[in-house]
Amino acid sequence: MQKPKIIIDTSSWINLFRVDLTTYLIENFYVCVTPKVSNEILEGKGFAEDANLFERVSNKGVIQIITPKKIQEKIKHEISISSGEIEIIAYAIEKKDCFVLIDDSKVYQVMNRFNLKYISSANIVVDLCLIEKINKDMAYKLLEKLRRVLRDEVINKAKEVLKNAENRS
Amino acid sequence: MLKIDLKAEDDKWLKEIAKEIDISMKDLAYMSIMKIINEYRVRKAMREYTEGAVSLGKAAEIAGVSKRKFMVMIEDFGIPLNLDARDFVKCFGFLSEMREYRVYKNVSRTPALKGEACR
Numbered sequence: 442m443q444k445p446k447i448i449i450d451t452s453s454w455i456n457l458f459r460v461d462l463t464t465y466l467i468e469n470f471y472v473c474v475t476p477k478v479s480n481e482i483l484e485g486k487g488f489a490e491d492a493n494l495f496e497r498v499s500n501k502g503v504i505q506i507i508t509p510k511k512i513q514e515k516i517k518h519e520i521s522i523s524s525g526e527i528e529i530i531a532y533a534i535e536k537k538d539c540f541v542l543i544d545d546s547k548v549y550q551v552m553n554r555f556n557l558k559y560i561s562s563a564n565i566v567v568d569l570c571l572i573e574k575i576n577k578d579m580a581y582k583l584l585e586k587l588r589r590v591l592r593d594e595v596i597n598k599a600k601e602v603l604k605n606a607e608n609r610s
Numbered sequence: 611m612l613k614i615d616l617k618a619e620d621d622k623w624l625k626e627i628a629k630e631i632d633i634s635m636k637d638l639a640y641m642s643i644m645k646i647i648n649e650y651r652v653r654k655a656m657r658e659y660t661e662g663a664v665s666l667g668k669a670a671e672i673a674g675v676s677k678r679k680f681m682v683m684i685e686d687f688g689i690p691l692n693l694d695a696r697d698f699v700k701c702f703g704f705l706s707e708m709r710e711y712r713v714y715k716n717v718s719r720t721p722a723l724k725g726e727a728c729r
Contacts, residue, residue, distance in 0.1 A: 445708050451677050452666055452691060481677050489678070524667025524677055540704065544691045547665040549700075558704040561693055568705055590685055594695040602702065 444471045447560075448507065448529050450543035451481040456562040456590060458491035460583040465569055466542075467498060473507045473539070474499075475532060478525030509535055519551050533557045544591065563591055563599045570603060577603055614639070648674060656684060662692055 447470040454474075457463050466472060474482070479499065485492030498504050509531035512522070516534075520527045526548050533541050534555050541552060541559040552559050560568075563584065570580035580603055588596045616624065628638045655673035658664045664672065670680035684691075 452681060455678065455681060456691075484676050485678050520665055521667035521671045523671050524665075526665055526667040540708075544693045545666050546692050546694050546697045547662060547668075549697050558707075560701040560705055561698055563693075563698055564701045564705060567702075568709065572709060590681075590691055591693055592690045592695070595693055595698045598695040598698050 446471045446539040447542050448473045452544045453542045453562045460586050473505045475525050475528035477528050481525050563595050567599050567602050
């Protein structure tokens, strides 16, 4: 199966590194970032290991840098124009052939209006379990790690999905 | 230009502090004002982010820090990222379109979610 194209945001990259899933992400998705997101991640160079890894894989060409042709006026007032979020949405609107990986319901609100597809880092954990790249015990463990940065309701719902899948198998 | 009239006692303290940390009174006054502004910006950013009024990037912009730094700040305060269970479920709808699994069918959902992306 062809790898799905995914545009990642800084928050999700950091969260997935936290649960050691950046390699899985790269292996299972065709990963792209915008220049601003790349800069945001690389700001951590020298002290944040996720930034060092990002630099290494980017230099190898594993992560593609993509740039939107223009930033649509209609999104300029809702999303920070200085952050990578706006570039991500602008690119996704232009191409419509990709998922956006971002952990931000506020950004989802904007993407909903343009019928864009998005997922969160918690979805990646559950997805990898469901496609049997990681086992359920590992998935539960990783979700618990994400509990530090994601709401309890999200983690509990993610576990519910896994439990449901377990009951069906 | 902002001009401030200090009480004699406050002026004395300002001079003493400036001398102790070896900077001019003007710089000390500037630093103090900036500290208040920066603290206010961070408080406002955290409040608006927690209320769901702004995105993470916008909140970082209000706080005047990088997104990465803002993430660390909210984590230190025990504030989770603004992502709710309803959106998590909706995300699964998108993934289900791509993957073959349909695990979400039997998971309990809020009434508002009925008919949304998960099938």
